[in-house]
Amino acid sequence: MTPFHLLGFRFAIAFLSLSILRIIGIININLKGKNLKKLFLLALFQPGIYFICETTGMLYTTSSEAGMMIALIPVAVTILAAIILNERPTFLQSVFVALSVGGVFFIIFNRGASPIEGNYLGLLLLGGAVIAAGFYNIISRQLSLEFSPVEITYVMMGFGAFLFNLIAIYEKNFNLTSYFSLLSNKDVMISVIYLGVLSSVVAFFMMNYTLSKITAAESAVFANLTTVVSIVAGVVLRNEPFFKFQVVGAVLIIIGVWGTNYFGRPVVEKGEEIYEKV
Incomplete structure (x- = not known):
């Protein structure tokens, strides 16, 4: 399958799953009279621009x-x-965000990766994915x-x-x-089904729910735990070797995620006057 073919099927399964839940009354979707323009702008950034830039x-x-x-x-x-x-991180939060990112870089460099150099088009596209993910976090928190x-x-x-089925069919x-x-291929x-139901519906729902409860920076730093999960999955499911540098990097990531949230500003319930205006 081409990347966009897979993405098309993935999000079609995801949308179909949610539509079935909506039809049988398990979930309620009411979009009438709401800011649909901004909601579609969010969807344009994520999954639209993000997956196009990352995949390409x-x-x-x-x-x-x-x-x-x-x-x-x-x-x-x-x-x-x-x-x-106007969600300014505390100094300690900034330190722990940097620590989490540093943990990812530490693991990658110790795998023998060279510093970022080479095709600037690819790096530019990946930079677009980073920016798109950033705006997704911001707009989801607003919405x-x-x-x-x-x-x-x-x-x-x-x-x-x-979007992705349109691209893939083309x-x-x-x-x-x-x-x-x-x-017809099992x-x-x-x-x-795994990607559509778990990696799309469940994962994005959790992300959107999280963004309704904590700041965008506190939520986004959890993404770096993906590196830790992939290491564990590789060792457990694929019998891949496990190295000391992976332990060091994983510890840095986990401490970074913990510190970013532990030293955050007090969480305030939605609707209260001192809630961050978004």
């Missing part, structure tokens, strides 16, 4: 370079949150005052299904028979 950018860079660029998302979110939302997390997730999945020269034939379906 990785074609021109190494996986290590991509990992280092994506690890900068918490930094971008912290800066944008301070400028747009949490008006939309429920499941409503935000629903529109994101629908937009992703439309790549297939509009040959729909060939396009849908892969759905391995494809297992992967697509």
